Amino acid sequence: MKDNILGRNLTYLRKNAKFTRDKMAELLETSKFTYRKWEYGEHEPNVDTLIKLSEIFNVSIDELVGNSKDGMQLALLEEKQ
Numbered sequence: 016m017k018d019n020i021l022g023r024n025l026t027y028l029r030k031n032a033k034f035t036r037d038k039m040a041e042l043l044e045t046s047k048f049t050y051r052k053w054e055y056g057e058h059e060p061n062v063d064t065l066i067k068l069s070e071i072f073n074v075s076i077d078e079l080v081g082n083s084k085d086g087m088q089l090a091l092l093e094e095k096q
Contacts, residue, residue: 019056020081026054028072043067 029039036054040047043064052058060068069076077083 021059021079022054022056024079024081025068028074029054032072039071042071 029036034042036047036050040050043050045064049058053060065076065079069079072079075083
């Protein structure tokens with residue numbers, strides 16, 4: 016994805032929830048290495064995983080991928096606070 020918006024949002028949401036990559040991998044039934052690749056933008060999760068991520072973090076898939084109505088990326092919210 017352009018500028019790795021998804022990865023930055025995943026990192027922001029994970030840290031905000033105080034989850035480790037190990038915990039995320041457990042919740043998503045994947046390896047921590049796969050999850051790390053999503054955060055670093057080396058790979059992208061499939062649709063089923065995006066749905067799980069949106070449920071875990073209580074955000075829409077649009078927000079996860081940086082397609083929110085107001086154009087605000089979740090990771091940028093941290094900088095504004």
